[in-house]
Amino acid sequence: MAANVVIGAQWGDEGKGKVVDLYTEFADVVVRFQGGNNAGHTLVVERDGEVQKTVLHLIPSGILHGSKTCVIGQGVVLDPEVLLQEIDALRERGFLERDEQLLISEDASVIMPYHRLLDILREKAKGDDKIGTTGRGIGPCYEDKVGRRSVFVRDLLDEERLRAKLEANLAEKNVLLEWHGEDALEVDALVESMLNYGRRIEPFVGDANRFVYDQVSRGRNVLFEGAQGTLLDIGLGTYPFVTSSHTTSGGVCVGAGIAPSQIDGVTGITKAYCTRVGAGPFPTELDDEIGQHLRDTGNEYGSTTGRPRRCGWIDAAALRYAARVNGFTGLAVTKLDVLSGIDTVKICVGYTDPDGNEYDEPPMDPQVLETLVPVYEEVAGWSEDISGVRVRDELPHEAKHFLSRLQTILEVPITLVSVGPKRAETIVVQNIYR
Structure with missing residues (x-):
């Protein structure tokens, strides 16, 4: 597959930055196609024997790979002051040594x-x-x-x-x-x-649309990086509690100037639980010690604002909706390690309303969604530290069962599992570029 899209499958903050950074190893070009500096992608990599944390708001997460070209597409809204701060910070740390590493659309x-x-x-x-x-x-x-x-x-x-x-x-x-x-x-x-x-x-300024088209047409490996998440899409999300751009896979075409037929695969990113920032309905939200455990263990504080994120159980019904509107060909599950130490893990598989009606996907009308009660499937948790696991079969039985149930419910293959914040703390089940 030459042109792949990485999309947030929840309300954002799913760990797209780490996944894009990983897949950039196999890509030639990384393209950000929508949103602005309201996004924050956090990368934790080891460099010169030291673990370094990098937070990016506009520049694609592939910028840490010096041989790749990163593109800010015309679908992005660009704050030049923030952009220059990022450029200066990256150059100071030796990550942006050549102007050719970054292309900014003249039409943004x-x-x-x-x-x-x-x-x-x-x-x-x-x-x-x-x-x-x-x-x-x-x-x-x-x-x-x-x-x-x-x-x-x-x-x-x-x-x-x-x-x-x-x-x-x-x-x-x-x-x-x-x-x-x-x-x-x-x-x-x-x-x-x-x-x-x-x-x-x-x-850095040029005709990004034509550049991206040429790269895809030549069969080069292009990775399209989404910001925010599916349920924040201006047209397909929980309006008005949404962002102002199309965060779903369809946004790639208008945000980067390519045709739908040129997209080869779409990978959805989901945490092993769920978070949300800001107001709006959140059916699986946990306002208890488990919710606080998820927040503290997962460091669920916004990389852009520092705001504490609302935390809850994974919502497979919402993921089912995300898979449908994006056309997921694969699923990456991040922060599986955060669930370690929880005795019983819950998966939301649907909802019921006050009249007993059942829903297998969330309605996007927030007034309706906030009245729904989640229907849970419970699976056994695990206590082991899994951050050192690099092969799926070496995960605890309970963790493998959790992933299998998620894959079965969504009918989407799991291609990657993240078991820690570092680049190396990852189980690659299937390389999307092979």
Whole structure:
């Protein structure tokens, strides 16, 4: 398979960064196709005898492999300040030594300061009805893209075009900012700061859509890296408790400029349990000592915001939905080690409503979903430390049974199992590029 997609199968934070980092060893190109710096992918690798942790928000997780090309596609909304911070940090640590390692789409929309301000102000104004946005300006930037008001990366390289767009946009944005009690933004200062960013990122800017198409057409191994998760998709998730982009496999086509027929495989990433950040229904949430065990043992605190994540049992009914809308050809299960020490592990296989009606998939209407009660299947837990296991058959019987039940329920083969945060702490059942 030459073109493979990695998709979060839950509400995000499934460990996609580690999986992408692993698969990058066999890929030539890694492409981020949607979202913004509201995503946070954490990589833990050993380098020069030292275990190092790297958190990325925009640059694809394959950047730690120096011989690969990483692409930020046009479906991404780009905060140039955050991007340059990542570039500087990677260069300081010796990970981004050549400009050719990174390609930024000239057609990507730029997150402006007014996007961040409006994001925070709108969320604050909602009070108890807030949805839990990260305040990074992602939603307002996508709004401008749909509203045909985008400032693109290419505009940062052309003062005349940039000024014309910002003058038009600030005529509206300043009215909104003043309505929220904020000072108006000044055009000249904004133009100058954006041009400065443009000058710094110009060496990386190019026609990413054509580059990705050419790589796929040549049969090179291309890996498409998703951000967030299926249930946060703007169209297929638990709206309005969603992100502002298409996080599902269909988003690859519009976010990276390739045809559906060019995608060879889609790997869904799921934790061995489930987490969610922000507001919204969460049927299997555990507000007890087991939930706290999952949070503490799994270090479930946001890599972007630091917020503690809500934790619960794995939801196979929701995974069934994710497998259907994404077309999963394989499943990677992360953080299996976090379940060690729990006597009985539960798998949600469906739901019932107050009238006794049964559901085998979650309805995306949050008002309905929050009324449902999960139906659980219980399996025996295990107590062994499994972080040193590298072959599936060497897992405890109970852990193998848990994986087998998950595979049977979803009718999707498990291709990878993560048993710890480090790159090496992984069981590769099937290499997606062979």
